Amino acid sequence: MRSAFGEALLGQVKALEAAERDAIVHGLAEETREHYRRAKAIGWSPMTLHMDVSDNIRAVIGPRRNVELWAETMADLTRRPMLSGFLRHVGVRLGLGPGTLYRQTARLWTYLCRNVGLLSAEVGSDETMVDLVDFPAREHSFPCFVEGLDGCLRGLLAGIDITPHVEVVSVEPQSGCARYHITW
Numbered sequence: 001m002r003s004a005f006g007e008a009l010l011g012q013v014k015a016l017e018a019a020e021r022d023a024i025v026h027g028l029a030e031e032t033r034e035h036y037r038r039a040k041a042i043g044w045s046p047m048t049l050h051m052d053v054s055d056n057i058r059a060v061i062g063p064r065r066n067v068e069l070w071a072e073t074m075a076d077l078t079r080r081p082m083l084s085g086f087l088r089h090v091g092v093r094l095g096l097g098p099g100t101l102y103r104q105t106a107r108l109w110t111y112l113c114r115n116v117g118l119l120s121a122e123v124g125s126d127e128t129m130v131d132l133v134d135f136p137a138r139e140h141s142f143p144c145f146v147e148g149l150d151g152c153l154r155g156l157l158a159g160i161d162i163t164p165h166v167e168v169v170s171v172e173p174q175s176g177c178a179r180y181h182i183t184w
Contacts, residue, residue: 002042103128
């Protein structure tokens, strides 16, 4: 996973109330804390360390707020100068719809994430179906990852001021597959 995701996620953790923030940070392995102290945003973080952060967050704040925290994390990433300019250019100036951003995210998935399955997007006029396949669910917490991706899909359009509705349609833990239906 690109280190930017973990760094942005930990940035959101800093904004939580002190008891939650401290419980999450103190629950992290020392290796995880040290890694994110040194990590470069464009570098790679081992999935085990990324999931250490994600799993600790979920354990403290629960599934619903985990989705919300991930949505805000992705929204924060899309508001950063370089990415927000690109999103506004693609979304507004070129007149491309939200589905295009989901399709491009699916195309760029392997540049954003490693060894966490494949992402695809089937785009309609006002909806998109996003499929995650082959996530290594035996190695990492699949429910936590499904929630995190749910939040990312929600926050992705913040850069073009659209709030989508995301529904997790199916989750297959044995095969590491999940399907999301997105409307806007």
